[in-house]
Amino acid sequence: MTIADDAGAGTGPAVTAVRGPLVRFLDDPFRTGSAEAFRYTPDALLLCADGRITAAGEYAALRHRLPPGVTPDHYPDHVIVPGFVDTHVHGVQTDVMAAFGADLTSWLEERAFPEEERFADDRYARAAAAVFCDQLLRHGTTTALVFGSVHPGSADALFEAAARRDLRIACGKVLMDRNAPDALRDTAQRGYEESRALLDRWHGKGRAQYAVTPRFAPSSTPEQLEAAAALWREHPGTLLHTHVSETPDEVAWARSLFPERAGYLDVYDHYGLLGPGAVLAHGVHLSPAERDRCAATGTALAHCPGSNLALGSGLFPLRETAGGPRPVTTGLGTDVGAGPTFSMLSTLYAAYQVAAVCGAPVDIVQAYYLATRGGAAALGLADTVGSLVPGQEADFAVLDPRATPLLARRAARAEDIEELLFVLAALGDDRTVRATYAAGRLVHDRDAAPAGGNGAA
Incomplete structure (x- = not known):
């Protein structure tokens, strides 16, 4: 209950x-x-x-x-x-969990996008948000960094449901002005204004934190990435939440859309979207130099082993990333709905399994750390949650x-x-x-x- x-x-x-x-x-x-x-x-x-x-x-x-x-x-x-800290989860995809996706693109087109279109209905958004928040608590998760849909009402519903349950969440409406269904597109200006209104309404109220949320570089124009960076700079203490280098095809797509940039991560770097408070989901196919750049800028990564396995995205080099000579702050994400479970227990075990397959296993203390204090550190909350120390x-x-x-x-x-x-x-x-x-x-x-x-x- x-x-x-x-x-x-x-x-x-x-x-x-x-x-x-x-x-x-x-x-x-x-x-x-x-x-x-x-x-x-x-x-x-x-x-x-x-x-x-x-x-x-x-x-x-x-x-x-x-x-x-x-x-x-x-x-x-x-x-x-x-309490577990989920550093990447979609609050608008609960009802497409456990749905087949041959790869990331087909998953988005056939499952995620049609479901997210339903969040234009505020009643549907509120009902879905209640179920989502109940599932977090049922699985022991008390802090989460959450994607909404492009609709401002989806973020309102998530913040409202979380506040009633004393959940600490950071959330934002998705910014997406190209390469998406018409019903899920905003514009650079409208996305900025709607995000700003949500931020003013929720950020710092109770346990709520706002996250500026461009879906990923391929679904935002340069103008929208500039607007996202401006909003983030204007409001210290907010987070920046997006995806990066989940699959080889996605990496190639991002390179084709931004040929003037040195790589996928460099797109975010160029537009001012790296730094403390930036949490990039996946990072499976980041190069060693790109991981070093994350470390140098204080950018965090959210490792999502469940969805990476479900979609065949690849194997994240966890020990090399979190424990290498230039360690990157790393948390764990369930990535519901491509991820098949809300359970951070299952997710940390999947992270252990992926690391073992990579030939660089992590121990169970390291795995639980990623699901608690490590996730808190990724969200800039290491002094707030995750350790159960006085204060x-x-x-x-x-x-x-x-x-x-x-x-x-x-x-x-x-x-x-x-x-x-x-x-x-x-x-x-x-x-x-x-x-x-x-x-x-x-x-x-x-x-x-x-x-x-x-x-x-």
């Missing part, structure tokens, strides 16, 4: 204390080593007030700080982790190693916390998420009685 308060966020009972085994990521394991970055407390206490962590550590050392009469929500034999927002998920008979049987054989985390990723799904807390509030309770219907707007 997902608990959404129709009267608005913050009106539900505030969580004061939660007890149980706690996993945290205090640094980047690609740069410091997993042992230095990882912390496990078998019996921990989280204290929360006003939506933030006020204390986190051994229960025995902190129990004296419990207010009189307060009994912690206790999750023995579970694992409490930071951060109180977003976390409670994972149940006994969620299914098979999971319980296998988890019982785990010899340490790292092995248990691996088992949860390999065998887990939404049933594994016992509870999700956002800003210190219980917003999803798997075991609660259903409130009556899914996706209440």
Whole structure:
């Protein structure tokens, strides 16, 4: 059950204390080593007030700080982790998940674009946004960087639904003024004005953040890329969210449309669309020099292994990118709907699998880091969410190693916390998420009685 308060966020009972085994990521394991970055407390206490962590550590050392009469929500034999951070997901493609696509182009033309045209209807957008946000929480995701459609109402609906659930999202309407169906095109000027209006309405309100969102270089004219860069520059603290180098055909297409540029990434570089706060999805086929340019500019990448495998896009060189001599800040994205799941557990396991196929495996601490603190760093939020240290927002998920008979049987054989985390990723799904807390509030309770219907707007 997902608990959404129709009267608005913050009106539900505030969580004061939660007890149980706690996993945290205090640094980047690609740069410091997993042992230095990882912390496990078998019996921990989280204290929360006003939506933030006020204390986190051994229960025995902190129990004296419990207010009189307060009994912690206790999750023995579970694992409490930071709320997952999805750095690339389409809020307007839930209903085309698990749809066949022979490649990226056919997926867009046959699945994504027809579905996105439906978001011209604000009622449809609101219903879809409610289902989307409920699914995020059901899977333990508390922060997400989200694509809307070209319609401003799609972004309004997502921001509204997220606010009711205390979700932290960054979102934007898509900018797309060429190489798309007529019904999904805007213009450079209209796209700027509609984005500016959304930004003024939502950015910095509660937990909302605006993301300037050109779909990708091939679907925007030079004039629109210039307008996107101008809007981003004019509003510090906003994000820039787009795609890059997902497939070889897309790379060749971008080169043909911008022959004066040195490559696909250079298109964004030329128009001022790289830098801290820029999050580029995929990057599967970036050259080593292009990855170095991302590192030099502070541009982040969102690795989306699920959709890359589903569409045959290629294998992202994760260890080389996140852990090389010039590391690029990297998070994980489900990329719903080409991605087949909202589960960051499944996504981090897919990232592990892709890295292994590339011959440069990552360990489970590194994989969970990418799904939590690493994703937060990609969004410029490393001091805000992702680590469960005092002062951060109180977003976390409670994972149940006994969620299914098979999971319980296998988890019982785990010899340490790292092995248990691996088992949860390999065998887990939404049933594994016992509870999700956002800003210190219980917003999803798997075991609660259903409130009556899914996706209440």
